[in-house]
Amino acid sequence: xxxxxxxxxxxxxxxxxxxxxxxxxxxxxxxxxxxxxxxxxxxxxxxxxxxxxxxxxxxxxxxxxxxxxxxxxxxxxxxxxxxxxxxxxxxxxxxxxxxxxxxxxxxxxxxxxxxxxxxxxxxxxxxxxxxxxxxxxxxxxxxxxxxxxxxxxxxxxxxxxxxxxxxxxxxxxxxxxxxxxxxxxxxxxxxxxxxxxxxxxxxxxxxxxxxxxxxxxxxxxxxxxxxxxxxxxxxxxxxxxxxxxxxxxxxxxxxxxx
Amino acid sequence: xxxxxxxxxxxxxxxxxxxxxxxxxxxxxxxxxxxxxxxxxxxxxxxxxxxxxxxxxxxxxxxxxxxxxxxxxxxxxxxxxxxxxxxxxxxxxxxxxxxxxxxxxxxxxxxxxxxxxxxxxxxxxxxxxxxxxxxxxxxxxxxxxxxxxxxxxxxxxxxxxxxxxxxxxxxxxxxxxxxxxxxxxxxxxxxxxxxxxxxxxxxxxxxxxxxxxxxxxxxxxxxxxxxxxxxxxxxxxxxxxxxxxxxxxxxxxxxxxxxxxxxxxxxxxxxxxxxxxxxxxxxxxxxxxxxxxxxxxxxxxxxxxxxxxxxxxxxxxxxxxxxxxxxxxxxx
Amino acid sequence: xxxxxxxxxxxxxxxxxxxxxxxxxxxxxxxxxxxxxxxxxxxxxxxxxxxxxxxxxxxxxxxxxxxxxxxxxxxxxxxxxxxxxxxxxxxxxxxxxxxxxxxxxxxxxxxxxxxxxxxxxxxxxxxxxxxxxxxxxxxxxxxxxxxxxxxxxxxxxxxxxxxxxxxxxxxxxxxxxxxxxxxxxxxxxxxxxxxxxxxxxxxxxxxxxxxxxxxxxxxxxxxxxxxxxxxxxxxxxxxxxxxxxxxxxxxxxxxxxxxxxxxxxxxxxxxxxxxxxxxxxxxxxxxx
Ligand SMILES: Nc1ncnc2c1ncn2[C@@H]1O[C@H](COP(=O)(O)OP(=O)(O)OP(=O)(O)O)[C@@H](O)[C@H]1O
Ligand SMILES: [Mg+2]
Numbered sequence: 001x002x003x004x005x006x007x008x009x010x011x012x013x014x015x016x017x018x019x020x021x022x023x024x025x026x027x028x029x030x031x032x033x034x035x036x037x038x039x040x041x042x043x044x045x046x047x048x049x050x051x052x053x054x055x056x057x058x059x060x061x062x063x064x065x066x067x068x069x070x071x072x073x074x075x076x077x078x079x080x081x082x083x084x085x086x087x088x089x090x091x092x093x094x095x096x097x098x099x100x101x102x103x104x105x106x107x108x109x110x111x112x113x114x115x116x117x118x119x120x121x122x123x124x125x126x127x128x129x130x131x132x133x134x135x136x137x138x139x140x141x142x143x144x145x146x147x148x149x150x151x152x153x154x155x156x157x158x159x160x161x162x163x164x165x166x167x168x169x170x171x172x173x174x175x176x177x178x179x180x181x182x183x184x185x186x187x188x189x190x191x192x193x194x195x196x197x198x199x200x201x202x203x204x205x206x207x208x209x210x211x212x213x214x215x216x217x218x219x220x221x222x223x224x225x226x227x228x229x230x231x232x233x234x235x236x237x238x239x240x241x242x243x244x245x246x247x248x249x250x251x252x253x254x255x256x257x258x
Numbered sequence: 259x260x261x262x263x264x265x266x267x268x269x270x271x272x273x274x275x276x277x278x279x280x281x282x283x284x285x286x287x288x289x290x291x292x293x294x295x296x297x298x299x300x301x302x303x304x305x306x307x308x309x310x311x312x313x314x315x316x317x318x319x320x321x322x323x324x325x326x327x328x329x330x331x332x333x334x335x336x337x338x339x340x341x342x343x344x345x346x347x348x349x350x351x352x353x354x355x356x357x358x359x360x361x362x363x364x365x366x367x368x369x370x371x372x373x374x375x376x377x378x379x380x381x382x383x384x385x386x387x388x389x390x391x392x393x394x395x396x397x398x399x400x401x402x403x404x405x406x407x408x409x410x411x412x413x414x415x416x417x418x419x420x421x422x423x424x425x426x427x428x429x430x431x432x433x434x435x436x437x438x439x440x441x442x443x444x445x446x447x448x449x450x451x452x453x454x455x456x457x458x459x460x461x462x463x464x465x466x467x468x469x470x471x472x473x474x475x476x477x478x479x480x481x482x483x484x485x486x487x488x489x490x491x492x493x494x495x496x497x498x499x500x501x502x503x504x505x506x507x508x509x510x511x512x513x514x515x516x517x518x519x520x521x522x523x524x525x526x527x528x529x530x531x532x533x534x535x536x537x538x539x540x541x542x543x544x545x546x547x548x549x550x551x552x553x554x555x556x557x558x559x560x561x562x563x564x565x566x567x568x569x570x571x572x573x574x575x576x577x578x579x580x581x582x583x584x585x586x587x588x589x590x
Numbered sequence: 591x592x593x594x595x596x597x598x599x600x601x602x603x604x605x606x607x608x609x610x611x612x613x614x615x616x617x618x619x620x621x622x623x624x625x626x627x628x629x630x631x632x633x634x635x636x637x638x639x640x641x642x643x644x645x646x647x648x649x650x651x652x653x654x655x656x657x658x659x660x661x662x663x664x665x666x667x668x669x670x671x672x673x674x675x676x677x678x679x680x681x682x683x684x685x686x687x688x689x690x691x692x693x694x695x696x697x698x699x700x701x702x703x704x705x706x707x708x709x710x711x712x713x714x715x716x717x718x719x720x721x722x723x724x725x726x727x728x729x730x731x732x733x734x735x736x737x738x739x740x741x742x743x744x745x746x747x748x749x750x751x752x753x754x755x756x757x758x759x760x761x762x763x764x765x766x767x768x769x770x771x772x773x774x775x776x777x778x779x780x781x782x783x784x785x786x787x788x789x790x791x792x793x794x795x796x797x798x799x800x801x802x803x804x805x806x807x808x809x810x811x812x813x814x815x816x817x818x819x820x821x822x823x824x825x826x827x828x829x830x831x832x833x834x835x836x837x838x839x840x841x842x843x844x845x846x847x848x849x850x851x852x853x854x855x856x857x858x859x860x861x862x863x864x865x866x867x868x869x870x871x872x873x874x875x876x877x878x
Contacts, residue, residue: 367862371865372865374678
């Protein structure tokens with residue numbers, strides 16, 4: 001469904017993604033893991049079109065997406081959440097979710113400024129939809145809360161919820177459970193499975209929480225220094241010496257710093 | 259829920275009282291032309307500060323030249339009514355549309371600019387308009403200005419007054435609808451996070467330009483009201499200090515708040531009435547008000563009022579609740 | 591040639607004002623819309639020394655600059671310090687508020703009638719090659735280059751300069767390194783006010799001494815700063831000289847009243863092609 005072909009991204013002299021190729025099959029949960037700074041978020045930013053690869057192609061359902069602008073990506077069916085939540089901080093939870101419907105809403109300025117019945121009706125429908133999503137995330141009680149007052153965990157949920165609102169085909173989740181407690185983490189892992197099984201989304205997941213990755217993923221790619229160092233089922237990955245070394249290397253590094 | 263209903267009720271009542279007051283205003287000032295003018299000027303600033311708030315408060319785009327749009331609006335009215343002899347009901351909307359086109363021209367390059375660059379560019383615009391009006395004397399009458407042919411629709415000044423008050427209320431309602439809609443949410447989204455806004459499908463340049471167009475349209479109408487009410491326009495009507503004043507209105511009243519814009523506009527239209535004897539004093543009073551508000555009430559005067567305070571208390575309570583919940587989670 | 595020359599003279603004034611603007615912006619991240627009005631007040635103060643106390647030109651100039659430094663410090667300590675971490679809009683509006691206060695106060699104290707201001711050096715114009723130049727203009731040129739030289743030396747080779755550059759780079763890191771950021775900012779405002787003051791005192795003899803004398807200079811200085819990218823000190827000066835020449839050419843070949851309009855168009859054009867200004871660095875992408 002999503003295909004990376006020899007994609008390279010550079011920032012000045014730094015190669016953040018190096019000749020990366022992988023393919024996400026439709027209807028699967030595909031994870032990207034790797035140590036800090038491996039280039040995982042950069043992969044997402046290429047799909048979102050915030051960065052343009054120096055080289056390589058990115059295809060979604062056979063369609064080259066590097067030709068699109070960032071705001072057009074949602075229209076071809078790709079939504080995302082952000083590692084450090086990018087919410088609209090002065091809005092309430094409900095309003096944040098409503099923004100997720102932006103591409104679907106009619107935006108006739110005349111109808112809107114006169115607040116015509118059609119506008120009221122579509123607003124009503126969107127609220128209904130937003131409440132469904134909040135139900136799914138079990139955050140209905142926070143609907144009218146300003147998001148900047150929420151804990152990081154709840155903010156992440158709202159961020160994910162906003163991506164779900166648009167009913168995408170592919171959803172990109174960047175470290176969805178970072179900053180969450182074990183109960184919330186469990187909730188999110190159920191949600192991710194739900195997205196695949198009941199809502200038929202394809203999920204591309206970046207996550208450092210290995211137990212979550214192992215539990216939900218159909219396939220995993222491991223990155224280090226921008227390169228793919230391993231790929232396979234969660235089982236394969238767990239036993240791949242290269243992967244263990246990459247992570248051990250990181251542990252050693254941390255130890256040295258301390 | 260009950261609280262909300264109560265608030266809604268309060269708001270309705272407040273609105274009702276306000277409208278009744280406006281209806282009786284001409285009687286209460288004995289149809290004094292001076293006080294009617296003061297009121298109409300206030301209306302003009304209410305519309306302008308609302309339009310600017312749409313751009314600055316909701317959309318996060320700084321504009322330091324809003325008075326330029328007022329000038330364009332008032333000159334459009336003068337030129338269309340006097341030089342072309344068009345009727346009132348055509349001229350006033352057309353003033354809005356012409357100003358919106360200028361807004362589009364400014365908005366197109368401005369969407370690429372951020373923060374202080376945008377401030378400087380719009381400042382340049384605000385400064386240029388009076389200069390152009392001075393220079394282009396064939397069209398604008400240059401230094402001596404241009405008179406506006408009064409409309410034959412209104413038999414008296416009072417009728418025109420009521421029409422403009424009605425128009426102001428109508429525009430408040432329209433702008434309120436816009437900021438509460440999906441378009442308004444897109445504006446706020448751009449202000450709070452351009453990255454996320456793009457990710458949910460908001461075309462930044464389109465919406466930023468739209469903000470400029472909507473904002474300048476309504477400001478153009480306000481300029482038109484000025485032209486028709488005063489009956490005469492000149493290059494010195496709306497200079498750069500007026501732009502500062504309008505910006506001060508929304509910051510002092512409250513950014514991204516409709517009542518805030520109205521309060522700010524009221525305040526700064528009425529202050530000159532009391533300090534009129536000396537221009538310098540007006541500037542000092544306004545300047546001091548601006549500095550004090552920013553230092554001590556950065557959310558604007560609207561944050562001092564009751565209905566907002568209730569809400570923030572509620573949020574504080576919830577915040578505590580959330581923190582507790584978070585702690586419990588960690589303990590488990 | 592003559593046009594170029596007088597353009598350069600104005601350019602010096604714009605450059606000095608822009609230098610103050612850019613210095614304050616670069617170090618403290620605040621765009622000071624009150625820069626022109628601060629300069630205007632300093633100029634009036636120098637005039638008080640000159641005419642009311644009957645001091646000579648140089649003592650008056652120096653006293654006025656000392657005043658400017660204190661004035662800049664006061665403005666930072668009383669007002670600007672408190673909005674250091676506020677959103678940019680609030681900062682801009684505060685400086686606009688100061689603009690209005692200073693303008694109003696100056697009007698109250700010194701009236702609104704333009705007064706003529708003595709030139710630094712009197713005398714007939716001298717012929718230099720094909721251009722005429724008055725000693726006063728020569729003085730402006732000299733003092734501008736002298737000041738810039740001092741300024742760059744200060745910025746490059748002294749501890750204060752180093753601290754300013756460090757704070758401009760990274761406030762948090764500078765704090766960690768033991769730099770007292772607030773004092774550095776105060777010093778920046780003092781230096782910024784001095785630069786503005788010199789520009790004001792240079793402007794007064796050319797225009798007139800009145801409360802509005804710095805309006806246009808400020809705008810042109812903004813244009814200069816924008817062209818220079820708002821973060822480059824040499825860029826500000828070069829931008830100033832460029833704007834000065836550009837404006838004079840417009841005034842000569844098109845019309846003096848339209849110079850503001852064309853300068854505005856020029857900035858828009860420059861920003862449209864390069865939104866970060868000519869001397870501004872590469873635009874950085876926000877990491878998400
Ligand atoms: N906009 C940018 N400009 C310069 N360098 C960047 C930019 N974005 C990312 N990088 C660099 O690219 C490399 C990869 O970053 P990326 O954010 O993709 O890592 P990551 O795998 O998501 O790490 P983490 O697990 O910490 O989120 C890092 O060295 C980072 O500093
Ligand atoms: Mg990352």
